[in-house]
Amino acid sequence: MTKQVRQLDRVVIRFAGDSGDGMQLTGDRFTSETAQLGNDISTLPNFPAEIRAPAGTLPGVSSFQVHFADFDILTPGDAPNVLVAMNPAALKANLRDLPGGADIIVNTDEFTTRNLTKVGYTANPLEDGSLDGYAVHPVGLTSMTVRALADLDVSKKDAERAKNMFALGLLSWMYSRPYESTITFLERKFAARPELVAANIAAFKAGWNFGETTEDFAVRYEVKPAKMSPGNYRNVTGNTALALGVVAARVRSGRPVVLGAYPITPASDILHELSKHKRFDVTTVQAEDEIAAIGVALGASYGGALGVTSTSGPGVALKGETISLAVALELPLIIIDVQRAGPSTGMPTKTEQADLNMALFGRHGEAPVAVIAPKSPSDCFYAVLDAARIALTYRTPVILLSDGYIANGSEPWLLPEIADLPDLSVEFATEPNGPAGEFLPYLRDPKTLARPWAIPGTPGLEHRIGGLEKADKTGDISYDPANHDLMVRTRAARIEAIEVPDIEVEDPDGDARVLVLGWGSTYGPIGAACRALRQRGCAIAQAHLRHLSPMPRNLGEVLKRYDKVVIPEMNLGQLAHVIRARHLIDVIGYNQVRGLPFTAAELETMLEEVVKNV
Amino acid sequence: MSESVSIKLTTKDFKSDQEVRWCPGCGDYAILAAVQSFMPELGIPRERIVFISGIGCSSRFPYYMNTYGMHSIHGRAPAIATGLSVSRPDLSVWVVTGDGDALSIGGNHLIHALRRNVNLKILLFNNKIYGLTKGQYSPTSEVGKITKSTPVGSTDSPFNPISLALGAEASFVARTIDSDRKHLQSVLRAASQHQGSAFIEIYQNCNIFNDGAFDVLKEPATRDDFLIRLEHGKPITFGADGEWCVVHPPGGFGLSVERTAETDQAHVLVHDATVADPAYAFALSRLPDLDLRHTPIGLFRSVDRPAYDNLVREQVTAAQSKLTRGLDEEFAALLGSGDTWTIL
Numbered sequence A: 001m002t003k004q005v006r007q008l009d010r011v012v013i014r015f016a017g018d019s020g021d022g023m024q025l026t027g028d029r030f031t032s033e034t035a036q037l038g039n040d041i042s043t044l045p046n047f048p049a050e051i052r053a054p055a056g057t058l059p060g061v062s063s064f065q066v067h068f069a070d071f072d073i074l075t076p077g078d079a080p081n082v083l084v085a086m087n088p089a090a091l092k093a094n095l096r097d098l099p100g101g102a103d104i105i106v107n108t109d110e111f112t113t114r115n116l117t118k119v120g121y122t123a124n125p126l127e128d129g130s131l132d133g134y135a136v137h138p139v140g141l142t143s144m145t146v147r148a149l150a151d152l153d154v155s156k157k158d159a160e161r162a163k164n165m166f167a168l169g170l171l172s173w174m175y176s177r178p179y180e181s182t183i184t185f186l187e188r189k190f191a192a193r194p195e196l197v198a199a200n201i202a203a204f205k206a207g208w209n210f211g212e213t214t215e216d217f218a219v220r221y222e223v224k225p226a227k228m229s230p231g232n233y234r235n236v237t238g239n240t241a242l243a244l245g246v247v248a249a250r251v252r253s254g255r256p257v258v259l260g261a262y263p264i265t266p267a268s269d270i271l272h273e274l275s276k277h278k279r280f281d282v283t284t285v286q287a288e289d290e291i292a293a294i295g296v297a298l299g300a301s302y303g304g305a306l307g308v309t310s311t312s313g314p315g316v317a318l319k320g321e322t323i324s325l326a327v328a329l330e331l332p333l334i335i336i337d338v339q340r341a342g343p344s345t346g347m348p349t350k351t352e353q354a355d356l357n358m359a360l361f362g363r364h365g366e367a368p369v370a371v372i373a374p375k376s377p378s379d380c381f382y383a384v385l386d387a388a389r390i391a392l393t394y395r396t397p398v399i400l401l402s403d404g405y406i407a408n409g410s411e412p413w414l415l416p417e418i419a420d421l422p423d424l425s426v427e428f429a430t431e432p433n434g435p436a437g438e439f440l441p442y443l444r445d446p447k448t449l450a451r452p453w454a455i456p457g458t459p460g461l462e463h464r465i466g467g468l469e470k471a472d473k474t475g476d477i478s479y480d481p482a483n484h485d486l487m488v489r490t491r492a493a494r495i496e497a498i499e500v501p502d503i504e505v506e507d508p509d510g511d512a513r514v515l516v517l518g519w520g521s522t523y524g525p526i527g528a529a530c531r532a533l534r535q536r537g538c539a540i541a542q543a544h545l546r547h548l549s550p551m552p553r554n555l556g557e558v559l560k561r562y563d564k565v566v567i568p569e570m571n572l573g574q575l576a577h578v579i580r581a582r583h584l585i586d587v588i589g590y591n592q593v594r595g596l597p598f599t600a601a602e603l604e605t606m607l608e609e610v611v612k613n614v
Numbered sequence B: 001m002s003e004s005v006s007i008k009l010t011t012k013d014f015k016s017d018q019e020v021r022w023c024p025g026c027g028d029y030a031i032l033a034a035v036q037s038f039m040p041e042l043g044i045p046r047e048r049i050v051f052i053s054g055i056g057c058s059s060r061f062p063y064y065m066n067t068y069g070m071h072s073i074h075g076r077a078p079a080i081a082t083g084l085s086v087s088r089p090d091l092s093v094w095v096v097t098g099d100g101d102a103l104s105i106g107g108n109h110l111i112h113a114l115r116r117n118v119n120l121k122i123l124l125f126n127n128k129i130y131g132l133t134k135g136q137y138s139p140t141s142e143v144g145k146i147t148k149s150t151p152v153g154s155t156d157s158p159f160n161p162i163s164l165a166l167g168a169e170a171s172f173v174a175r176t177i178d179s180d181r182k183h184l185q186s187v188l189r190a191a192s193q194h195q196g197s198a199f200i201e202i203y204q205n206c207n208i209f210n211d212g213a214f215d216v217l218k219e220p221a222t223r224d225d226f227l228i229r230l231e232h233g234k235p236i237t238f239g240a241d242g243e244w245c246v247v248h249p250p251g252g253f254g255l256s257v258e259r260t261a262e263t264d265q266a267h268v269l270v271h272d273a274t275v276a277d278p279a280y281a282f283a284l285s286r287l288p289d290l291d292l293r294h295t296p297i298g299l300f301r302s303v304d305r306p307a308y309d310n311l312v313r314e315q316v317t318a319a320q321s322k323l324t325r326g327l328d329e330e331f332a333a334l335l336g337s338g339d340t341w342t343i344l
């Protein structure tokens, strides 16, 4: 049967099921196939905090959203065009996000009275007309998978578990995805159990063939490749990009890396990834607690390595005292904070940007550090390299603020040429620097204000450092009032001396009167909202802060050019507070703390109101 | 661990130019002098020796050593030293800490350093009091202790640092006393030859806030009956004329002290610090009474166990040895691994 093929410019698909249904894997594979095709992609996984929440319940629903298009896109998409619901819980948990007319593919085998009751359905939504506004495709995913595998030597349980591959096969057919990489993937993943390779491939093909033969799916879709810069690409999540950035910092600085980390959601993947890269002289220490983790990193930096610690907000809170010590010792150190919803344990798997205040101010005493925030998954790579540049050049702790949204979300990444990455090589002190042939550990470079990095093992430069206030130049313990004042101001000046690029403004029309200023992971939704507004003839300027400490020198001048400045943040206005205080302008805050990224649509509506009223 | 090289250094070489600022009469002076005069024996150049401390009176120690040193933050020295040792196997890393620093605020780091068996020499100055903060009871203070924060007596049970270290799987555990330089240096010597963590508890007199805490172990009138000097391979006897001995009574778990004259020689315990089962050293650590009677000093335990930092370095070195190309190329290959695609 020949099917009609329809061209689309973009599609958003959400795979949703029980946390044991393999939705993350399904989404990952679909993404990979889509990447092979050359579409631009953005993905957003959403999983429960519990590893195995009770089966079939609303808290147990896990989902993976993928947005792909024939043009460059900035977000995983606000609303899915297609929902794959593996059970009633997945349908119920995701239905409210669907626009009318969306396709819903449901696994009818799971719509039993028992499963329906479990999530509070009194009637079967597939039968009671409540889904009339959608294009519902009822498919017996489980039973068809089991039938397709009847001749194979697998248990009923294993056969049922392959239903996600049936779904993937069906969707791959629907959107004309190339599937060779999935076949190879399955062969690799189940290499030790050939019967599972056969079962999963058979399930995938059964799904594909089902699409081709059934009349329920009359149309097949195509999304043409996006126009992207030539080169080699891979899909990358923020956490992987962070880990690869740390390896890049090691390669480009020549310094070994020591990562101290304690397991914590959503940052543990950085530890997992880096533990695989020992051949680069990257050492990982899974420490006994968060404090030890940063202690290990700082001890390694003292010895001449690049010390890194990765964690989330609760971990940064525990590390505060050691960050202060690093401020006093003036040693390089990178603290990666993959922010999650707080306070306290909060919602570990949900995103938030509410650690900015802690990063900027969360230490005792005057303890300024550099703070940097990546704007997208692949940007995490470059943000770490920039953090390493600052840490190594200025001998300071740098806090990098990622968040759960970009940590787990992914996008295509044009792989860089290694030689094009910044040169991060550093020089250690090897000779005495004092006028009388002595070594002065706190004599500063006049430009960077950095002190010499004299590592143990260097003959003739034996010296002692510590958390007690130090005398200028000599580093001896000092309680002198004037010296303390000088050292406090010098430490602040050292952060202000850090070179950061000017902030750039995107204002294609050139006549915008409203500027929307963001930082970190909100870049995508803000950018998408601005584009949509401009397409409708509404002028708006966008600027995004990567450097939160120090801030770009031209920021004040940029802000004053606009009648109104809007700052959307996934917190209650932390950047807005800083901007008001520093620049004495009354910014408009737009704040949400729902554990979810902004949608482009809500930002568009909000910004349009502001633009209309200037 | 550092291999020795033949260099000639003297005690003076290890004295820094900083004025020592402990209270006059503090036991820390004696320990500092003992360490400084022991250091040349190590045969390690000064620049390869690092002292890392936490917070407390004892933690001022690094300032007075003309080596590399870091006076860090309260309790965290073992963690910081672990990071240094794991990345710099060429260094000899020493941790100086106190009873509050190591056993209270930094308890977690201490036990984990010991369990991992990191190449660190850990000197715990135990004065059974908080000195720097002017006299609160510490985790080794006895129950009932009257201090500024316990005006009617402490209700906390103290830690026994040796028992704690043994429970944390320490491979080298020793105790010595500030005033006995010869003994202190003999313990330092044994520690310096040990692979992995060497834990040394040093009884240290705080003459300001807890003066005389260890006098019974030092005064000629009492010390012979109170102090048990452990010597590897020798029967454990003590007293002015060896009139006391330590035995393992049949049927019991612990050890007890008996009159040597009334004990069959074959039953007197012969000290062996290399016994694999830590239960023996643990039993020794439980001998003292509350009044310090029957306090063993010397080496409780010294066993071979792989050091954490050595194992970590071995994994890194093994991975490095498999490299067949430069790091740039290897990294480019890493970036391009997995599913990639090309846009022309």
Ligand code: SF4
Pocket (backbone or CB within 6 Å): B021, B022, B023, B025, B026, B027, B028, B057, B058, B127, B131, B132, B205, B206, B207, B208, B209
């Ligand atoms: S307070 Fe006690 S321990 Fe501290 S320096 Fe004075 S005597 Fe020594």
